Amino acid sequence: MTDVERQGGRETTRARILAAALRLFGEQGFEATTMRQIADACALTERTVYRYFPFKDDLVLAEVRGLIPILRDLTAGRPREERPFTAVWRALRTLQHLHPHVMGLLVRDMGERLLDKSGPGMHRMIEEFCEGLADGLRPRLAGAAAPTVRLLALPFAPCGEAEPEAAPPPPPGPASPPDLAFRARVLASAAISPLLSALKACVELPKEERTVARVNDLLDEAYTAMGDG
Known part of the structure; x- marks a missing residue:
């Protein structure tokens, strides 16, 4: 053989x-x-x-890991006009529709373990999830213009005195290309927070109320809060 x-x-x-x-x-x-x-x-x-x-937990982790490339491709395939968090949100909803049994298992039986980041397996899995999201977000960042923000340090003016005039900004230097991989990792780390928050809220409910529909409602609320913020 x-x-x-x-x-x-x-x-x-x-x-x-x-x-x-x-x-x-x-x-x-x-x-x-x-x-x-x-x-x-x-x-x-x-x-x-x-x-x-x-370990028995490894069976669930393996199934969740199998969803990472699917989520990556769903995120990358979202319309380019969508903002990154919206793309992740809608990709997650599609993933839940395609694999409801996995989300049901996570919410009903594995939510506490997923949120316990002290376990090396769970911590590693969440890192892999973020890496997959970053890979899905990077293509949409490649064509987006990156705004530059300059922070001007002003001298302190005691109360009652006029504020000093701001110093003129330095002449612009040559533009450096954005680090798309770094930006994608930052956005992916932020984008996974509403998912973890929704799971945490769901596992605090009695088991009979932990449903995929409830998680979807909490996800909608969490990503809406992210956009409002």
């Missing part, structure tokens, strides 16, 4: 485990599902499942 064939077999086994886990999570909940049940559903040994996914 060649290395390519072995790799293909590993990927097929990994995909089988993920598919069985998500089905069982949907049917009986994350907490109630055991690794033994997942192994039985795949006709594998429990040891084999642990070799691919050492």
Whole structure:
């Protein structure tokens, strides 16, 4: 067997485990599902499942990671006239429509874990999410003009005295090209904050009220607040 064939077999086994886990999570909940049940559903040994996914949380993280390139492409494909936060917002809504089972799992069973950034797996996943968003935002920044803001330092004027006149601005120097990768990372980091805020608000609700529809409402409110601010 060649290395390519072995790799293909590993990927097929990994995909089988993920598919069985998500089905069982949907049917009986994350907490109630055991690794033994997942192994039985795949006709594998429990040891084999642990070799691919050492922790049960890893199964959900792997599924969420699989959505990152989809979100990247959805964000990049939004109309160019949309502002970056609006593009991310609408891309997220489309992603939820395409994969409602994943959002339901995150909200119902995994919200607390997702918001607990002390775990290295969760922290790394959020970083990857931001990187994917940055990749999706960078193309729309390439054609946007970047305004330049100059901050002028003025001498302090005691109360009751006239303010000193502002010094004339220095002559403009050669324009430096904007660092699009850096700007995209800044925007992506800010754009993910409403999503985390909406998830936090949702996991504070009783479990029976944690629905995808409720998350959508909270997302709308969070991104509207971002725009109002």
